[in-house]
Amino acid sequence: MALKKLLATAIVTATMTTAGIANAADTRVGLVVKALGIGFFEAAAEGAQEAAKELGDVEVIYTGPTTTTAEGQIEVINSLIAQKVDAIAVSANDQDALVPILKKAQQRGIKVMSWDSGVAPDGRQVHLNPSSNALIGEMNIKLASDAVKATGSDSGEIAILSATPTATNQNIWIEEMKKVLPNYAGLTLVDTVYGDDLADKSYREAVALMKNHPNLKAIVAPTTVGILAAAQAVQDEGKIGQVYVTGLGLPSELAGHVDSGAIKSFAIWNPIDLGYSATMISYNLVKGNASDSEVGMGRMGTAKLDADGSAAMAEPFIYDASNVHKFAEIF
Amino acid sequence: MDGIMSQTTQAKATTGVSWTSRFKTWEAFLLLITAAVFVLNTLASPYFLDPWNLSDATFNFTEKAVVALPLALLIICREIDLSVASIIALCSVVMGLLAEAGFSIPLLVLGSLIAGTLCGLLNGVLVTRFDIPSIVVTIGTMSLFRGITYIILGDTALKSYPSGFEYFGQGYVYWVFSFEFVSFLVLAAVFYFLLHRTNFGRRTYAIGNNPTAAFYSGINVARHRLILFCLVGLFCGLASVMLTSRLGSTRPTIALGWELSIITMVVLGGVNILGGSGTISGVVIAVFLMGMVTFGLGLLNVPGIVMSIIIGLMLIAVIAMPILLRRFKQRRS
Amino acid sequence: MHQPTPLLELRGISKTFPGVKALDNVQLSLYPGRVTALIGENGAGKSTLVKTMTGIYQADAGDILFDGCRVHLSSPEDARALGVTAIHQETVLFDELSVTENIFAGHYLKKPKTGALDWKRMHERAREILLDIEAPIDPKTRLKQLSIGQRHMVAIARALSFDARVVILDEPTAALSHHEIEELYEIVERLKAQGCAIMFISHKFDEIFRIADYFTVFRDGQYIGQGGIEEVSEEELVRMMVGRTVDQVFPKSEVDVGAVVLSVKNLSHPTEFDNISFDLRRGEILGFYGLVGAGRTELMQALFGVSKQITGEVRLKGKLLKVSSPAEAISEGIVYVPEERQAQGTILELPIFQNIGLPQLSTINSSGILSTKAEYEVADRYATRLRVKAPTWHEKVENLSGGNQQKVVIAKWLATKPEVIILDEPTKGIDIGSKAAVHEFMSELVQEGLAVIMVSSELPEVMGMSDRIVVMHEGLSVAELNRADFSAEAIVSAATGGGH
Amino acid sequence: MANLLKNRETQLAAVIVLMLVLIAFVNPDFIAPSNLLSVYTESSILIILALAQMLVVLTRCIDLSVAANVALTGMVVAMINSQYPELTLPLVIAAGVVLGTLLGMINGLMVWKLGIPAIVVTLGTMSIYRGIVFLISNGEWVNSHEMSLAFINTPRTEIFGVQGFAIISLLIIAAIYIFTEKRPLGREMYAAGNSPTAAFYTGIDVGRTQFWAFTISGMLSGLCGYLWISRYAVAYVDVALGFELQVVAACVIGGVSIMGGIGTVLGCVLGALFLGVINNALPVIGISPFWQMAISGSVIVIAVIANSRAERKVGRIILRKATLARG
CATH class of the missing domain: 3.40.50.2300 (Response regulator)
Structure with missing residues (x-):
């Protein structure tokens, strides 16, 4: 048996x-x-x-x-x-x-x-x-603002790449981001897309963001899978220096992309x-x-x-x- | 005797003979394993043999098992439905919307049952009218139904269920016996009767064994299959009532990936995936077997994905065992 | 007569299937440049022998000698390597593939260096072979676009594509027209001239006497005898085949033919048959004769509600019928014993009593709940009447012999108390005893006032049992003969398109 | 000409072109050659796996374990690369391909030698293979900076502006085309699926062809395991989760009959491209992501209905009249 x-x-x-x-x-x-x-x-x-x-x-x-x-x-x-x-x-x-x-x-x-x-x-x-949700929201937008500045302009379009549409914390943070957005005059949020925390889908969504919004300066991905895939997409599309990825991620996962220049800075709590x-x-x-x-x-x-x-x-x-x-x- | 065995009959011959002679072997075999797992679990974890814990454990599989019952009939009839989990999700959305609109509990339940039946009807019509293999149709409707829930809900959730609605998924009929579990036992009895004691069940076997001959014997094969698809849909609706009530909320991802575990239950229960044979008692035992294996391993905090390896191995081993045994016997004789 | 040494010799071959001894210690010799006719009734073991010779089945006992050496045929490839090739009774070909590929499947021509398939050469070769047998078919056509006769020619072309040394023809003319049959005879002559050993299986004595050099007779899986074809008469062959004299075979009884039960007018189908009209009376057996693929089965299936797209009119006892499913046909009183017994007639995996009860479950168990007792009683009544041989009616149909399976199918239909019973090749592939039983039973049925339609490809059967015969050719009704006017020549000539 | 129009592949190609035209109305950039090329590149893995699946489906089987195979081989090559970065890339890829082949052979052997229905076998191995990914990786990820540059960038190397991914898929298409048209084994897969009985009579071992179909499927999955990981530069347990259904869907849309024996390389590639275009176009033309699933579901349903009407069995034509009318 x-x-x-x-x-x-x-x-x-x-x-x-x-x-x-x-x-x-x-x-x-x-x-x-x-x-x-x-x-x-x-x-x-x-x-x-x-x-x-x-x-x-x-x-x-x-x-x-x-x-x-x-x-x-x-x-x-x-x-x-x-x-x-x-x-x-x-x-x-x-x-x-x-x-x-x-x-x-x-x-x-x-x-x-x-x-x-x-x-x-x-x-x-x-x-x-x-961290407090408001703080996270604000941090993300601040990072995005820094990223836009890094491209050499004061104003620009940004987009959000989230995880699944149902993720609780993601949605709260996105809301908080939208709340503080008016404080950053130069930033325009043009799109919010969902990568479902799947590498391939997040990747495709990131590519589409860059195609749809040629003037996009920053992609904010408050999710570890999303930020990773978006950074890869920026690199593959040859947009390093034109579009920066930021958001929440782990140093161990993102070190390579910081080196490549796709990510300028990102945040995470320990x-x-x-x-x-x-x-x-x-x-x-x-x-x-x-x-x-x-x-x-x-x-x-x-x-x-x-x-x-x-x-x-x-x-x-x-x-x-x-x-x-x-x-x-x-x- | 005529020619070589066709691919189908060849595979059929390897998985079993007929349901009557099988009863003596397959169910006994499964029961033996189930008993062994029970003993092993009791030895391995001090928490296993506790009525409340066992009762809690039933919640993990009861809704799936409720769908496994009609699905067993459908598979015996040589069809399959991969869209079951998506139907559950869609029904849950229907209930959520009705609840939002302020309808009463009976109407919510009715809404779910009707929605499920309609989904089943769509599958059935596509399969029987256009004569398309059900596996292909239901791969399509699986995305379609789930897709509709995404269109309706997007990133929102429905959770304004009326009080009292939680009974279906959380209530107890008597002592540790939950409404879900008691319903499953009753339904299992009903399906046992339906499959083994009625004209309907006899026709199911006849079609599953030889659809052409069944058709030539005056059985309306297309209608019979259509009814079975509707029946599967109906029970998806019922499972959705239980699941939604247990979770108390609806999101588009509800019941994601359930189709494979439900089909695994059915196949493990000795239902031939190519149709023609299988019993309700086998399916019921398989349900308990799977439930017990996952609960036992869960008590030992074995990660779910490791459990899925074990379930996968069990599936193949349990199907391969009779074949290997027969080979072994033939070699010796 | 001096006999050359046999090219292929079978000695003491036995083959048993669960419940049936298909071949029991039989022998056979095939000689180069000679045609040996293998003669035997359906169920005598001929097809099993063919499959044993082509490596599809492996014999349980006995030796196969090729050119005097013992060989073991463990697969169709082994047989092919020796040059043993068969044209089977039913064409086993690939619908979706091209004619060329059907001819070369399994022994493709390859380019010598790369081993890649050489389609150009295969198409050419296929065209040559087809031209050779005067079958004007484009080798690039898909098989599903061909007619039955054309498919048969493809099967023959396939056999000729090998360097054949032994050619087995298993009832090759059943589906062929007059012209095609003549063509086949020429092919056989040519193969003989090339030194091939040929085995020819046929029911038609005129054919056997025309092309065979030797004969071997089997009966019920046993070897009965062999000899030169000149040394034997038709009567002797028949006696060896059936073990008794011919006129005993058909228990045709005299019945008073009554009023018209079924009346068919201008029944047509877009591709299968056209403008068929006939009347069927109480107490009458109406025979339908024609080649395989003449449209007889399709016509019967249309009457039974299987085929759709039918135009024309069917009246049962004067009432206009519109049946669109077997269920409706059965409730009107028309039942059909299909040709494909195992595929269409019975559900092999279910017990006898369940098979018999199947068409009328709702009548036997009107509440919808199974009553095994009631079902068993119905089955008992009819299975006993048909003298089905089985230990109990709980036995699964798959464990019965072909003849008893057929009896179960008939019992199933009698239990529904029909008005008209259609029997499609009712004695195909069943043993002699069951055959006689089925014939006797047909006589009983008409005596009770039933109307019977019998489709048969066996001339003696159709002539022996019918009151009238309708002959079909290529979907048309080409002749209708009364019993007094039956003549084998007239029927065969009409069926093979000779009348046109 | 009329024949060409009736041809399923032509129709599917026409639908894809029509779709591109419609998309171009919303977003003209989408049909820029460079973008079309990148859509193709993005679809490369789906194309390869769809072709692999086609071989299996041709023999009347189904392989649900492809995605799990991709995940497992992907994880293994990623782990090898991160542990032994000095190992040359061809060797690493070869390891993935060999492992994938072995996984495919396991499926094939159980179908061939034990006669277990393919759907049951691959339902089981699908869980097992993916579970093993978890066991060997202990749930941990292999991240881009742990992989060597050659590992990530080699398939991205452009030759005449075409990325390695696209070139590899083109080579695989050519190879499978040659295999199915010019190789006995390829033809035998068609024969075995079209009629197992006839195949047996012609000396083709049906089980053997199924075994080889699974083996090739495993081999290509192994290759895709590497491609996938280098494409997204991360390896984790849920890689390609649920991808098997997309692969089967691509075959179905491409006209491969699930009943075996029918299907062409071109159709299959077009089916995969169809899904690839939809996947890439929906986000671009601004259709809410929530609509994606329902749209691809409807497309599958419509495609199978269309195929079933095209495939509808033509009765054996007996009447001369009918023959003439058709000719």
Whole structure:
């Protein structure tokens, strides 16, 4: 019965890879990400481990679905509930669809928070924004303005390349960007397109942006896949120096494009810090060390909660040719 | 006896004999594996054997399983529907819009069921009227239906569902038995009866085994298939009610990629992808098997993509096993 | 008579299929430059033997000797390498491919250096071969554009494209017109002159006596005898073939023919048949004779509601019928036993009783819920009446012999209590016992007042069983003969276009 | 001439030209030769994979694992390149092609030797291959700066203004054309798909032709694995996710019959170009991205209806009258 053997082997292997389970830690935190295999979240998981080490009695279960779907996340959260973890910290693929399952988790006595990409207030106690949304929006536009200036003109057309049309945080940031846009007289937003966080689609959309808007000066992509594909597209179209790509991305992924000149500068908050903070907050929620207005984040200080229970971690950090290689080693 | 075996019959001969004699082997075989997985899971995780946990786990597959039931009939009838997940999405959008317009819960449900049936009808008409292979038609309608949800919703979500609507996806009938799970069990019984105890089921097998002879025997093959496509659509509508109710919101990406896991359930359940044989009990056991494997691995925090490797291997192994066993027996005799 | 050494010799060949012993220790010898006729009824094992000789089947036991050496034919390629080639009964060709490619598939001509296919040479060669057999077909045409007769010529051209040493002709004339048949005889003569050994399978004795040098007779998968064709008479051959005398074969009973049941007027189809009119009376067996592809089957399928695009008028007991599906035809009382028993007649994977119940499920189980008992009772009544041989009616049809499968098909239709029953080649490929049973049963049916249409390519059968015969040629009804006027010459000549 | 107009390839080409004209009304730049060339370049991978799929479909099978094969071979070549940047590029590409071929052979063997329906086999291997990408990469990406310049830029090298991607696809088109027209194995694929029974009678081993079709499909997927990664300069688990359906759709639009035995290289290429033009034109002519999916879905449905009408079985013509009327 080869199949049974196979299953047995699979299960044994699986047990070994997650051998941590055996050391029954006092507090177990499920860190749920949008999908496994995204550099940003891998770095966040690293930060979470750092926090666990610091606290000593915490075990972090890093998990997530295969693709960025709400159904996949629900399945994963279901198994965390079954394991009776103490806290769940989730970066949501859908701010509404996760609410019912997270409510159920709370009913079973599990502390729930969201980080990075939020869940509607009904579904969680605390939401940790990597930074304030307004700040991120403004940062992106400022970067775009810098990029336009780098082309040698004071005014120019910019366009946004987003991830999926349904991504919560993307949409909030785009809204914030539009809010601050009037403050930058020289900038005109000509288009918003969606690359679905797929490299090929993002690439095509970026190419189309350049074709449709010959005067385009900057593409703002507040998503790591998008910014990568757009930079490649700019390079392939031979538009380096005429069009700059900017937005949010990881130094390790973008170092090459900064070198090539397709990207002048970009921003990101430190995902390691983000994972660390989320774990710290979860821990404090479990231990009851949180009030309605603030909760500690270890070395990151204290998070101030607003009426919705949202908090911002820190300001995004800007990377350019001067520092990108140093950070590329880290995340 | 006549000539060589055609490609189809050759493959058919390798995957099984007939559903009656198969019942003794295939279902027993699956049941054995399922039992083994159950025991392994219990040993591997202390959290597995807990009524509430098991009940929670059923939510992960019940909606898919509800679609797997009529799809099994369709596949037995030598057709396939790849657009099921897209139909679920479209139905969810219809419900969301109705909810937005302030319609009552029964009307939402009715709307979803009607929308699903109409989608199925479109598939069925294209397949039977124009005589096009269903796999091609439904690859097209799969994009079409999902595309319509994108056109309607774009980057917005529909979430103004009336209170009480959450019962279909989150409510419990009795103790740990959820509405979804109980519905699935009832429907499984209904489909068992339909396939194995009615004229309709007999015709399904007849068409699946030999559509020409069935046609010559006075069976309206095109109409029968059309009805099955509608039935699949109807149950996509039902699954959509459950899923939408469970999520409490609708986005265009809802149920993305489900078609392949639903088809995998059906094939794993011993339904011949080339038509003609398969049973509801096999499908039901396969549903539990898949549900249990994924839940068990989930408890061990095995990444989903690794589970998909295991499901993929299981699919091939389970189909290949009887063939290899028979070869082995022939060699020995 | 001095016999040369055989080029191909089969000794003690046996071949068993699940449930059937198709060949039982048979022997056969083919001589260079000679034609050997293989004679036997349908089901005698001729086609199985052909497939064994061409490497499609492998014999369970026995030896094949080529030029005196033992050979093993494990695939069609092996047979071809020896120069053994067959023109099969049913043309197995590729509809979508060109004539040239049909001729050269599997043994393409290649350019010597690159190994690339040499289409130019293949087209040329194909044209030569086709010209040689006087078949005016453009080798670049797609096969699906050809008529049945033309396809047959392509199949022959294919066989001739090899350096053939042994040529097997399996009922080659069934679909050919008068002219084409004469052409074929010439080809055979030429092959003989080239030293080919030829095996000729046919039902037509005039053909056999005209071109064969030797004969071998099989019956029910067994070897019966062989000899020189001059040393034997037709009567002797028939006795060897069927194991009894001829006039016993057809139990035609005298029945009083009643009123017209089915009346067909000017029935036409755009491509298959044109302007067909006939009447069918109660208690009558109306035979339809013609070459394969003459349009008989298409006509019957039109009556049964399978074909669309029909013009003309069909009346059943005076009532104008407009059937557009078999379901409607069945409910009107017209049923059809198709020629392709396994493809169209039965569902092999289902048990006997389910097959019999299939056309009237809603009558037997009026509530829509299966009652196995009721179904079984219906099946029992009719299967017993037709003397289907099976352990129980739960047996799957695929496990039955051809004859018993045919009985199941007929039983299925009788259970619907029809007015008109159409039998398309009802005894094709079934054993002698079942054949007689089917014939006897036809007689019983007409005695009970049914009207029967029988399509047959077997002249003795159609002459033996029919009250009247309609002869079709190229989609037209070319003759209608009453029993008193039956003559083999007249029928065959009309069917092969001789009357024009 | 009338025959040429009835020809499916001509019709499809006409539809594409018509579409380009319509697009040109909205955005005249789109039909500038340089842009058309870049649309072709962008469609290169789809064209290659569609041709590979065509061979499989010709033999009455289907290969749903192509996209997963691309992802796996792509990840492997990217990892090799980033770990051993000094390794010469031809060797790296060869590794991808060999791996892709092996993956294709696994599919082919199960179809040939075990007789499992192709759709089941490739449904399974599709999950397995993509899962392996995750296992070997541990979910991590290989980014552009980790790849060597030669690795990324070689297919971008322009010869007479034509990018390597386009040149490679043109070479593959030529190779597949020669294969299907001039090679016995290529013709046998048509024969096997057109009528497995007749193929058997003519001594063609149907299973063997299927095996080779899968093998070639795997080989070309392996090549595309490299092309894809160098095109987008990033390798990750979800590379080419869902692309298998586009590939099948390209074949279907190009007139390749899913029932086997029918399909031409030209038609298949046109089918892929059709989708390529739509994919590239929609964003350019300002149709909301939300409409894209519905439009390509409708196109597939319309194309199959059109093909089915063209393919509709002509009855065996018996009547001389009818023969004359048609001739």
